[in-house]
């Protein structure tokens with residue numbers, strides 16, 4: 001797989017770079033950028049010891065130079081002009097921690113095109129454009145490293161590329177959004193309603209003022225796209241991930257789940273079966289004794305099931321200044337070590353052609369919570385609908401009855417059934433006059 005230092009498949013000839021001083025251009029000086037800058041400027045960890053070269057922070061790009069920052073930079077380092085980094089031939093590595101696609105995408109492309117190495121934390125750019133950027137990096141003998149884009153301080157990206165590379169990946173099951181996991185933990189342990197738990201997450205700085213990307217599963221779908229593209233060496237797109245958010249969950253779902261022996265977690269799952277990959281993000285019931293059920297608060301976890309290594313669980317802090325700095329500095333160290341060696345990147349397109357299986361083909365167990373008229377015979381009608389769809393009932397719970405509205409709440413769990421059959425059955429149940437509301441439907445991930 002290695003390319004000789006003198007030649008390159010379809011790019012310019014390599015220029016072994018043996019500079020004693022490696023200059024960094026940092027794009028972004030917010031939560032993550034200040035952590036990275038402080039680390040490079042500080043003396044608590046000597047880059048020279050692990051890389052054999054001096055690492056120098058040459059420029060830091062911001063939008064607004066007048067803002068007060070909690071990390072002091074040497075004079076002349078701060079700039080609001082991206083060209084100061086992109087056109088400086090002495091800057092070897094660009095660390096992009098601005099976020100968003102515009103202008104980050106263009107800056108990354110420009111830097112790679114001029115042979116600069118990129119370290120980025122940008123999951124959106126990597127999910128949408130990762131394979132294209134990897135190709136551009138290869139053509140320009142540059143490295144593109146993105147450990148911080150998934151799981152904050154958890155070293156999952158590097159492991160997928162290197163340590164687990166010998167495995168056929170059967171599945172990835174993960175909790176990769178700390179904000180949702182914090183909200184679900186509050187709802188489960190304290191009976192907090194969704195809106196209240198979200199408000200607390202915002203007050204603590206775990207959720208943004210516009211939390212849509214987190215609570216609707218979009219952020220997790222970006223990260224799952226990156227992991228699946230690495231696992232299956234095919235370029236997936238975030239639009240291929242089936243996505244459901246957590247905002248429909250109510251406190252009683254957590255009570256029922258607990259009674260049935262489960263926790264509710266928002267999972268991001270990729271699995272390969274019969275030549276097709278299924279990609280999905282949704283809240284699901286997880287057996288209470290499973291390790292993923294015990295991942296609480298802002299923590300993340302990724303369980304990878306490989307053909308050789310079996311199931312391996314990564315667990316740790318999925319965001320925040322310090323854990324993300326850990327991932328970025330690790331990538332900077334790798335980029336410095338690789339400079340001049342033209343170490344090959346994982347090729348995104350060399351995996352077997354895999355199709356993406358539609359969600360309707362999923363086979364899963366289900367949890368359904370319904371509000372029904374408190375009359376005899378309702379359950380028999382629901383059982384009939386499920387039976388017609390070849391869906392067999394595993395358990396039925398009826399706990400809360402409301403005499404004032406003559407309604408009752410029923411929870412049904414099923415044996416494995418096809419998603420499409422389940423959706424048809426839910427539609428038929430909604431049409432029954434005795435069913436007031438299908439309050440929630442969740443998959444059960446055993």
Ligand SMILES: NC(=O)c1ccc[n+]([C@@H]2O[C@H](COP(=O)([O-])OP(=O)(O)OC[C@H]3O[C@@H](n4cnc5c(N)ncnc54)[C@H](OP(=O)(O)O)[C@@H]3O)[C@@H](O)[C@H]2O)c1
Pocket residue numbers: 027028029030031032033061062063064065067096097098099100102103121122123148149152318319320321324
């Ligand atoms: N925060 C985390 O825990 C975490 C964890 C993993 C990955 N990430 C990823 O890391 C990246 C950065 O996140 P963050 O939380 O550090 O963001 P942040 O606090 O909002 O900081 C963004 C920084 O980028 C600068 N910036 C934004 N747009 C710019 C532009 N057009 N030109 C110049 N500078 C610009 C901002 O400048 P000003 O300061 O002048 O506004 C700011 O310094 C994102 O991709 C995020 O998804 C974050």
